[in-house]
Amino acid sequence: MNSNPATTTPTNGAGATEVAPASSPTFSPLYQQIKALITQGLESGEWKPGEIIPSEVELAARYKVSQGTVRKAIDELAADNLLVRRQGKGTFVATHNEDRVQFRFLRLLPDDGDAHPHVSRLLECRRLRAPAEIARQLDLKPADPVVLIRRLLQFDGETTVFDEIWLPGAVFRGLTAERLADYKGPLYAMFETEFGTRMIRASEKIRAVAADAPVAELLKVTVGFPLLSVERVSYTYGDRPVEVRRGWYVTTGYYYQNDLS
8 A cells, every 4th residue: 555645545335536626736735635534434325414434444454544644634524523433332424413413503501501401392394485685595596496484492491492493495305394393303403314415514604683562572682682593504414504594582591602613
């Protein structure tokens, strides 16, 4: 095996050689190439959420690279929350059914710092044509179909969050209020298991706002009450936007935690 990262060429599972375009001026370290190949396997569904992936030794043999190169690629995928290492068991595909992943996207915590379970109350789920701004954020054409979900989240019996969630209609065909009502797990877990769409990362804009009349009525606060506004765009593999979420949070007794690394 050629151990020089500049000349080693990984292969895919079928034995075909992965060759970068000759005109490409960029250089990708070997472990980054292996990371990309493993990510392709995750995106294609070769290894599904919750499943164990092959060992480092097996992957090294598959891609014809050193075990250390595979380990570095897996380390990065674990840091990206795409894989989860379990001591003595192996490496697994991360899933939104795990508590640690759920709370990575729901950052509202009570002042005691402990994550409390919440109850979701669905207000509506309907298909419509994408408004211009939503189409832009989801990289859709104007008036493409989208699904709009409106819901309330209750923590300890108190209505605390109002969410508007916009999803591309072509990706979420068949998503109805009935299916949402019947599903008992986290929303992102449903997207993952029933629609094959895993949320990989999100970009958020957070600001303080005053509650207008419609939002105040839903959250049972007075008009003008201070709220936290969180606007999120979530992405799946390939950095494709698949969700726009606009949330209004009552932060009396709560705070929004954002870990920086």
